[in-house]
Amino acid sequence: MLRAKLLAATAVVSLMAAPAFAQDMTAPATTTTPAPATMPQTDPAMPAMPAMPQTPAPTAEAATTTTAEATTPVAGETVVDKLKASGQFTTLLAALDAAPDTDLILLDLHMPGNHGLAGLAAIRAQHPGVAVIVVSANDDPRVVRRALDHGAAGYLPKSSGLNELREAIRSVMACEQWLPASLRASVSRAQSSSHDSEQAARLASLSPQQFRVLACLADGLLNKQIADRLDVQERTVKAHLSAIFERLGVRNRTQASVVLRELELSDPARQAL
DSSP states (O other): OOOOOOEEEEEEEEEEEHHHHHHHTTOOOOOOOOOOOOOOOOSSSOOOOOOOOOOOOOOOTTTOSSSOOOOOSSSOOBBHHHHHHHOOHHHHHHHHHHHHOOOOOEEEETTTOOOOHHHHHHHHHHHHSSSEEEESSSOOOOHHHHHHHTTSSSSTTTTHHHHHHHHHHHHHHOOOBBBHHHHHHHHHHOOHHHHHHHHHHHHHHHHHHHOOOHHHHHHTTOHHHHHHHHOOHHHHHHHHHHHHHHHOOOHHHHHHHHHHHHTTTHHHHTTOO
Protein backbone atom coordinates (compact mmCIF):
# COMPACT_ATOMS: atom_id res chain seq x y z
CA MET A 1 0.00 0.00 0.00
CA LEU A 2 1.43 3.38 -1.03
CA ARG A 3 2.54 5.65 1.81
CA ALA A 4 3.64 9.22 1.15
CA LYS A 5 3.99 12.62 2.78
CA LEU A 6 1.90 15.09 0.82
CA LEU A 7 1.14 18.80 1.12
CA ALA A 8 -1.85 20.48 -0.50
CA ALA A 9 -0.99 23.99 -1.59
CA THR A 10 -4.58 24.97 -2.19
CA ALA A 11 -7.82 24.75 -0.24
CA VAL A 12 -9.55 23.51 -3.40
CA VAL A 13 -7.40 20.40 -3.51
CA SER A 14 -7.97 19.80 0.20
CA LEU A 15 -11.71 19.73 -0.46
CA MET A 16 -11.21 17.12 -3.15
CA ALA A 17 -9.58 14.70 -0.71
CA ALA A 18 -12.40 12.62 0.74
CA PRO A 19 -11.92 10.38 3.80
CA ALA A 20 -11.84 7.26 1.63
CA PHE A 21 -8.87 8.70 -0.23
CA ALA A 22 -6.99 9.51 2.97
CA GLN A 23 -7.50 5.94 4.20
CA ASP A 24 -6.59 4.47 0.80
CA MET A 25 -3.23 6.24 0.73
CA THR A 26 -2.11 5.09 4.20
CA ALA A 27 -1.31 1.74 5.73
CA PRO A 28 -4.29 -0.61 6.13
CA ALA A 29 -6.45 0.38 9.05
CA THR A 30 -6.57 -2.00 11.97
CA THR A 31 -9.95 -3.51 12.88
CA THR A 32 -11.24 -2.61 16.32
CA THR A 33 -14.18 -4.00 18.28
CA PRO A 34 -16.91 -1.37 18.78
CA ALA A 35 -17.20 -0.13 22.35
CA PRO A 36 -20.39 -1.15 24.17
CA ALA A 37 -23.11 1.45 24.46
CA THR A 38 -22.84 1.42 28.29
CA MET A 39 -20.04 0.80 30.71
CA PRO A 40 -20.15 -2.69 32.35
CA GLN A 41 -21.68 -2.51 35.82
CA THR A 42 -19.81 -4.00 38.76
CA ASP A 43 -22.47 -3.03 41.29
CA PRO A 44 -26.19 -3.64 40.54
CA ALA A 45 -27.07 -0.61 42.64
CA MET A 46 -24.94 1.70 40.51
CA PRO A 47 -26.85 3.39 37.67
CA ALA A 48 -25.67 2.72 34.11
CA MET A 49 -23.29 5.24 32.59
CA PRO A 50 -24.77 7.12 29.63
CA ALA A 51 -23.57 6.12 26.18
CA MET A 52 -20.62 8.15 24.91
CA PRO A 53 -21.49 10.40 21.96
CA GLN A 54 -20.19 9.10 18.66
CA THR A 55 -17.78 11.32 16.76
CA PRO A 56 -19.25 11.99 13.29
CA ALA A 57 -17.28 10.79 10.30
CA PRO A 58 -15.12 13.51 8.78
CA THR A 59 -16.58 15.28 5.78
CA ALA A 60 -14.74 16.04 2.58
CA GLU A 61 -14.23 19.61 3.82
CA ALA A 62 -12.53 18.34 6.96
CA ALA A 63 -10.39 15.73 5.20
CA THR A 64 -6.66 16.31 5.11
CA THR A 65 -4.41 15.34 2.25
CA THR A 66 -1.48 14.50 4.51
CA THR A 67 -0.81 10.93 5.45
CA ALA A 68 1.84 11.89 7.98
CA GLU A 69 1.78 15.05 10.06
CA ALA A 70 4.82 17.31 10.19
CA THR A 71 4.81 19.69 13.13
CA THR A 72 6.07 23.25 13.05
CA PRO A 73 7.72 25.03 15.99
CA VAL A 74 4.21 26.19 16.96
CA ALA A 75 2.92 23.64 19.46
CA GLY A 76 -0.14 21.72 18.32
CA GLU A 77 -0.13 23.15 14.78
CA THR A 78 0.86 21.23 11.66
CA VAL A 79 2.41 22.77 8.59
CA VAL A 80 -0.70 21.82 6.63
CA ASP A 81 -2.94 23.59 9.15
CA LYS A 82 -0.81 26.69 8.79
CA LEU A 83 -0.79 26.40 5.00
CA LYS A 84 -4.57 26.07 4.77
CA ALA A 85 -5.04 29.04 7.08
CA SER A 86 -2.83 31.38 5.09
CA GLY A 87 -3.12 30.07 1.53
CA GLN A 88 0.09 31.91 0.67
CA PHE A 89 2.89 30.61 -1.51
CA THR A 90 5.52 31.89 0.93
CA THR A 91 3.88 29.76 3.62
CA LEU A 92 4.09 26.77 1.30
CA LEU A 93 7.86 27.24 0.94
CA ALA A 94 8.17 27.58 4.72
CA ALA A 95 6.14 24.38 5.13
CA LEU A 96 8.52 22.56 2.79
CA ASP A 97 11.50 23.84 4.76
CA ALA A 98 9.84 22.55 7.96
CA ALA A 99 8.98 19.19 6.37
CA PRO A 100 11.96 18.27 4.16
CA ASP A 101 10.77 14.66 3.85
CA THR A 102 7.70 15.72 1.86
CA ASP A 103 7.35 13.59 -1.28
CA LEU A 104 4.64 15.36 -3.24
CA ILE A 105 3.03 18.79 -3.59
CA LEU A 106 -0.35 19.66 -5.10
CA LEU A 107 0.31 23.20 -6.34
CA ASP A 108 -2.36 25.68 -7.40
CA LEU A 109 -0.79 27.84 -10.12
CA HIS A 110 -2.81 30.84 -8.99
CA MET A 111 -2.56 30.68 -5.22
CA PRO A 112 -1.60 34.09 -3.74
CA GLY A 113 2.08 34.86 -4.24
CA ASN A 114 2.67 32.05 -6.74
CA HIS A 115 2.73 34.06 -9.99
CA GLY A 116 2.01 31.17 -12.30
CA LEU A 117 4.96 29.01 -13.30
CA ALA A 118 7.37 31.07 -11.18
CA GLY A 119 6.20 29.19 -8.08
CA LEU A 120 6.74 25.86 -9.79
CA ALA A 121 10.24 26.94 -10.78
CA ALA A 122 10.93 28.02 -7.19
CA ILE A 123 9.92 24.65 -5.76
CA ARG A 124 11.94 22.75 -8.35
CA ALA A 125 14.99 24.91 -7.60
CA GLN A 126 14.72 24.92 -3.81
CA HIS A 127 13.31 21.41 -3.28
CA PRO A 128 14.32 19.32 -6.32
CA GLY A 129 13.43 16.08 -4.56
CA VAL A 130 9.75 17.02 -4.20
CA ALA A 131 7.41 15.94 -6.99
CA VAL A 132 4.84 18.56 -8.05
CA ILE A 133 1.37 18.01 -9.45
CA VAL A 134 0.04 21.30 -10.80
CA VAL A 135 -3.63 22.02 -10.09
CA SER A 136 -5.31 24.66 -12.24
CA ALA A 137 -8.55 25.70 -13.88
CA ASN A 138 -6.46 26.56 -16.94
CA ASP A 139 -6.55 23.56 -19.28
CA ASP A 140 -4.92 25.27 -22.26
CA PRO A 141 -2.59 22.59 -23.73
CA ARG A 142 0.14 25.20 -24.21
CA VAL A 143 0.05 26.08 -20.52
CA VAL A 144 0.11 22.40 -19.57
CA ARG A 145 3.06 21.85 -21.89
CA ARG A 146 4.93 24.77 -20.27
CA ALA A 147 4.24 23.40 -16.78
CA LEU A 148 5.65 20.01 -17.76
CA ASP A 149 8.69 21.64 -19.34
CA HIS A 150 9.33 23.50 -16.08
CA GLY A 151 9.35 20.31 -14.06
CA ALA A 152 5.76 19.44 -13.15
CA ALA A 153 5.26 15.69 -12.73
CA GLY A 154 1.55 15.94 -13.45
CA TYR A 155 -1.26 18.34 -14.29
CA LEU A 156 -4.68 18.08 -12.67
CA PRO A 157 -7.61 20.28 -13.80
CA LYS A 158 -9.71 21.60 -10.92
CA SER A 159 -12.74 19.93 -12.50
CA SER A 160 -11.18 16.51 -11.89
CA GLY A 161 -12.91 13.97 -9.66
CA LEU A 162 -11.58 11.95 -6.76
CA ASN A 163 -10.67 8.96 -8.94
CA GLU A 164 -8.44 11.12 -11.13
CA LEU A 165 -6.83 12.60 -8.02
CA ARG A 166 -6.02 9.10 -6.75
CA GLU A 167 -4.69 8.05 -10.15
CA ALA A 168 -2.52 11.16 -10.47
CA ILE A 169 -0.92 10.69 -7.07
CA ARG A 170 -0.29 6.98 -7.56
CA SER A 171 1.28 7.56 -10.98
CA VAL A 172 3.54 10.38 -9.85
CA MET A 173 4.64 8.47 -6.75
CA ALA A 174 5.58 5.64 -9.12
CA CYS A 175 7.84 8.13 -10.95
CA GLU A 176 5.50 8.43 -13.92
CA GLN A 177 4.24 11.61 -15.55
CA TRP A 178 0.46 12.00 -15.34
CA LEU A 179 -2.12 13.88 -17.41
CA PRO A 180 -5.89 13.37 -17.54
CA ALA A 181 -7.08 11.40 -20.54
CA SER A 182 -8.91 14.46 -21.85
CA LEU A 183 -5.66 16.40 -22.24
CA ARG A 184 -3.13 13.79 -23.33
CA ALA A 185 -3.66 14.07 -27.08
CA SER A 186 -3.78 17.88 -27.22
CA VAL A 187 -0.75 18.29 -24.94
CA SER A 188 1.24 15.78 -26.98
CA ARG A 189 0.58 17.94 -30.06
CA ALA A 190 1.64 21.14 -28.27
CA GLN A 191 5.19 22.03 -29.13
CA SER A 192 7.68 22.70 -26.37
CA SER A 193 9.22 26.14 -26.58
CA SER A 194 12.99 26.03 -26.89
CA HIS A 195 13.06 29.26 -24.90
CA ASP A 196 11.01 27.69 -22.10
CA SER A 197 13.16 24.57 -22.02
CA GLU A 198 16.35 26.62 -21.91
CA GLN A 199 14.92 28.93 -19.25
CA ALA A 200 13.80 25.98 -17.10
CA ALA A 201 17.28 24.44 -17.30
CA ARG A 202 18.91 27.71 -16.28
CA LEU A 203 16.55 28.27 -13.36
CA ALA A 204 17.13 24.70 -12.21
CA SER A 205 20.87 25.42 -12.11
CA LEU A 206 20.38 28.02 -9.37
CA SER A 207 20.92 27.03 -5.77
CA PRO A 208 17.98 27.47 -3.38
CA GLN A 209 19.51 30.62 -1.90
CA GLN A 210 20.27 32.04 -5.35
CA PHE A 211 16.65 31.54 -6.33
CA ARG A 212 15.52 33.37 -3.18
CA VAL A 213 17.79 36.27 -4.14
CA LEU A 214 16.34 36.26 -7.67
CA ALA A 215 12.79 36.33 -6.29
CA CYS A 216 13.68 39.30 -4.08
CA LEU A 217 15.22 40.98 -7.10
CA ALA A 218 12.02 40.47 -9.09
CA ASP A 219 10.13 42.10 -6.21
CA GLY A 220 12.22 45.23 -6.74
CA LEU A 221 14.32 44.98 -3.57
CA LEU A 222 17.74 46.60 -3.31
CA ASN A 223 20.80 44.64 -2.19
CA LYS A 224 20.56 45.86 1.40
CA GLN A 225 16.87 44.99 1.56
CA ILE A 226 17.57 41.52 0.16
CA ALA A 227 20.30 41.03 2.76
CA ASP A 228 17.92 42.03 5.55
CA ARG A 229 15.15 39.74 4.28
CA LEU A 230 17.45 36.73 3.92
CA ASP A 231 19.50 37.54 7.03
CA VAL A 232 22.82 37.56 5.18
CA GLN A 233 25.52 40.13 4.57
CA GLU A 234 25.23 42.50 1.63
CA ARG A 235 28.46 41.23 0.08
CA THR A 236 26.92 37.74 0.06
CA VAL A 237 23.97 39.10 -1.93
CA LYS A 238 26.37 40.67 -4.45
CA ALA A 239 28.19 37.36 -4.83
CA HIS A 240 24.90 35.57 -5.42
CA LEU A 241 23.85 38.15 -8.02
CA SER A 242 27.05 37.68 -9.97
CA ALA A 243 26.44 33.91 -10.05
CA ILE A 244 22.78 34.41 -10.99
CA PHE A 245 23.62 36.70 -13.92
CA GLU A 246 26.13 34.17 -15.21
CA ARG A 247 23.84 31.15 -14.90
CA LEU A 248 20.83 32.91 -16.43
CA GLY A 249 22.89 34.43 -19.23
CA VAL A 250 21.83 38.01 -18.39
CA ARG A 251 23.78 41.19 -17.82
CA ASN A 252 21.85 43.18 -15.25
CA ARG A 253 19.15 43.17 -12.59
CA THR A 254 16.38 44.14 -15.00
CA GLN A 255 17.07 41.23 -17.35
CA ALA A 256 17.23 38.82 -14.41
CA SER A 257 13.85 40.04 -13.13
CA VAL A 258 12.28 39.56 -16.57
CA VAL A 259 13.20 35.85 -16.45
CA LEU A 260 10.75 35.31 -13.58
CA ARG A 261 8.09 37.69 -14.91
CA GLU A 262 7.92 35.69 -18.14
CA LEU A 263 6.63 32.78 -16.07
CA GLU A 264 3.53 34.61 -14.87
CA LEU A 265 0.18 33.34 -16.15
CA SER A 266 -3.28 34.88 -16.27
CA ASP A 267 -5.88 33.35 -13.97
CA PRO A 268 -8.94 32.09 -15.92
CA ALA A 269 -11.11 32.53 -12.83
CA ARG A 270 -10.34 36.24 -12.68
CA GLN A 271 -10.82 36.67 -16.41
CA ALA A 272 -14.32 35.27 -16.06
CA LEU A 273 -15.31 37.95 -13.53
